[in-house]
Each structure stands twice: as C-alpha cells, then as structure tokens.
Amino acid sequence: MIDGEVGWSGGFAISDEWAGDGRHPGQVTWYAGRRHYEELLAGGVRIYEYRPTMVHAKSIAVDRAFCVVGTINFDNRSMSLNDEVALLVQAEGPAQAIHDRFLEDLELADELDLDAFRRRGAGERLIENAAVVFSRLI
Numbered sequence: 001m002i003d004g005e006v007g008w009s010g011g012f013a014i015s016d017e018w019a020g021d022g023r024h025p026g027q028v029t030w031y032a033g034r035r036h037y038e039e040l041l042a043g044g045v046r047i048y049e050y051r052p053t054m055v056h057a058k059s060i061a062v063d064r065a066f067c068v069v070g071t072i073n074f075d076n077r078s079m080s081l082n083d084e085v086a087l088l089v090q091a092e093g094p095a096q097a098i099h100d101r102f103l104e105d106l107e108l109a110d111e112l113d114l115d116a117f118r119r120r121g122a123g124e125r126l127i128e129n130a131a132v133v134f135s136r137l138i
Contacts, residue, residue, distance in 0.1 A: 042114060
C-alpha cells in the first residue's frame, strides 16, 4: 500500500508501510525476504508481520484513487514462466476498500522494531542468508 513517501529498494518502489507474512518457520522465501528487513527498517519503512496466517493477496492502493489486485509476483518465475493476472482499477470505491482492508489487517499484525530486529540471533541471520540462495531454486 503506498500511503506516504516512496523509497527505492532493488529498483522497485516501496511504500513507507508494508505488511508481510507472519512467522512461517521453515518457509525459505519468508527467511529470504527477512534478510532485507534491516535495511528497509533503517530507511524508515514500517514493516508489519501479519499474525493469523500468510496473506497471499497482492494488492496495492494508491492515494485511494486506484488499486491493483492480482496474482503476480515481481520475480523471474512469475514474469517468465507462470501465468499471472493483475487488474488495475481507477475508481475511488474499490481503492478505498483495499485501503480500508489493509488498515484492518494491520490490527492483526505486529510492527517490527529496528533495534529488536538487529538483536535477532546469529542462527536467524545464517538461515536468512542461506535462504536467499535456495529461494532462487524454488
């Protein structure tokens, strides 16, 4: 959800608030993604981890004026191998609904703290770094 200042990471625009999957130990892609959290948190991005389960929806609301909902991931597999779909809607009603749902989901999420995240153990860091290598294979 883009709602504020936008920054850049790896060539992709990121918002100042992002909600991701909650803790899913053993999921390679989860650990691989967390490898970048420290840099994002240090850059002022607010990251929330959703507690109840994984959120698989890909949705974006921009200025409550338009939204994108779809299945596409921004990775090589989705762009070149998978059949993916995304719907862009330029209308305040649907965009507001996506925005409101995001805020509801934040009620069930924990915001990560940079200092606490930096204190995670060496084992966590090792798994995150190894997961980056293996995530490219799946």
